[in-house]
Amino acid sequence: MRATVMYGVHDVRVETVPDAKIVEPTDALVRVTRACICGSDLWPYNSMPTSQTGNRMGHEFIGVVESVGADVRTVKKGDLVVAPFAWSDGTCEFCQQGLQTSCLHGGWWGGTTLDGGQGEAVRVPLADGTLVALPVGPDHALMPSLLTLSDVMGTGHHAALRANVRPGKVVAVVGDGAVGLCGVIAARRLGAEQIIMLGRHGDRIALARKFGATDAVSERGDAAIERVRELTGGLGAHSVLECVGHGESMRTAVGIARAGGAVGRVGVPQETTIPNAQPTFYANITIAGGPAPVRAYMHELMPDVLEGRIEPGLVFDRITNIDGVPDGYRAMNDREAIKVMIEF
Ligand SMILES: [Zn+2]
Numbered sequence: 001m002r003a004t005v006m007y008g009v010h011d012v013r014v015e016t017v018p019d020a021k022i023v024e025p026t027d028a029l030v031r032v033t034r035a036c037i038c039g040s041d042l043w044p045y046n047s048m049p050t051s052q053t054g055n056r057m058g059h060e061f062i063g064v065v066e067s068v069g070a071d072v073r074t075v076k077k078g079d080l081v082v083a084p085f086a087w088s089d090g091t092c093e094f095c096q097q098g099l100q101t102s103c104l105h106g107g108w109w110g111g112t113t114l115d116g117g118q119g120e121a122v123r124v125p126l127a128d129g130t131l132v133a134l135p136v137g138p139d140h141a142l143m144p145s146l147l148t149l150s151d152v153m154g155t156g157h158h159a160a161l162r163a164n165v166r167p168g169k170v171v172a173v174v175g176d177g178a179v180g181l182c183g184v185i186a187a188r189r190l191g192a193e194q195i196i197m198l199g200r201h202g203d204r205i206a207l208a209r210k211f212g213a214t215d216a217v218s219e220r221g222d223a224a225i226e227r228v229r230e231l232t233g234g235l236g237a238h239s240v241l242e243c244v245g246h247g248e249s250m251r252t253a254v255g256i257a258r259a260g261g262a263v264g265r266v267g268v269p270q271e272t273t274i275p276n277a278q279p280t281f282y283a284n285i286t287i288a289g290g291p292a293p294v295r296a297y298m299h300e301l302m303p304d305v306l307e308g309r310i311e312p313g314l315v316f317d318r319i320t321n322i323d324g325v326p327d328g329y330r331a332m333n334d335r336e337a338i339k340v341m342i343e344f
Contacts, residue, residue, distance in 0.1 A: 003119025058118025090129025144313025154294025
């Protein structure tokens with residue numbers, strides 16, 4: 001089978017790899033029908049030390065179950081399934097709390113030992129805890145939006161929950177990538193009244209407004225903080241969704257949170273410290289967040305997708321086949337594309 005392998009900075013290849021197959025009785029073998037490239041894939045794309053063996057890539061996918069191990073109960077051959085970006089048993093202490101990204105027996109796709117989503121097939125460990133069956137066929141028009149339940153829509157929702165978004169409140173979203181845009185959807189869905197998008201790309205701001213953003217701030221750094229203060233009567237936002245992970249974006253996020261407010265961070269931190277320890281302390285600002293347990297949110301968000309109340313699939317502005325994956329990475333890295341979907 002063919003799959004995406006990353007060997008180092010800007011070195012993504014599509015190669016023939018060993019066929020995915022069932023190994024454990026709790027596995028499922030999934031033939032991928034749709035996958036995508038994630039903003040978080042761009043971190044290794046720009047920084048991965050050169051590797052001889054390479055890392056299999058991709059953690060967002062939908063596919064058809066081709067076969068299951070003897071112990072699998074909740075999905076069967078022929079089911080169309082969506083996978084969350086982390087696999088989990090669904091039964092441990094943390095899974096029961098809805099924090100599947102901390103599963104005691106789970107893990108992450110790809111790397112050197114597991115299949116990634118950006119390939120033709122995937123061995124799915126702990127299939128019962130991991131996969132969710134979709135009630136539609138593989139060519140359904142809502143497939144792009146259903147694919148976002150793998151990561152970006154659930155991640156935007158997680159940022160909103162961790163930032164304590166409430167009806168009638170003021171929300172600011174730092175980052176106009178796919179997660180930030182889904183954060184706007186999530187904030188609106190949870191009833192926010194004012195939603196301020198911080199971003200600099202015209203097409204993304206336009207999409208944010210379509211998703212429910214009421215204001216856009218294109219300044220950066222201190223100027224952005226000042227502008228958000230102006231838009232919020234000098235007080236700042238109740239809830240800030242940090243959807244980038246840079247030191248600069250985190251500095252902005254804590255700078256625009258109002259006293260007693262919260263920052264929900266879902267951008268993978270690229271620095272070892274959180275800025276502005278003293279001002280956030282004196283203002284009683286909560287800083288929360290982490291990898292989203294998107295598996296926990298699938299059943300909550302799916303009806304909104306299926307019934308057309310939200311359309312997060314609009315974040316996909318480019319579609320390719322597997323041969324176009326390396327150029328898809330380049331296009332996202334050059335900010336030519338917001339998010340690239342791969343059709344198999
Ligand atoms: Zn678990």
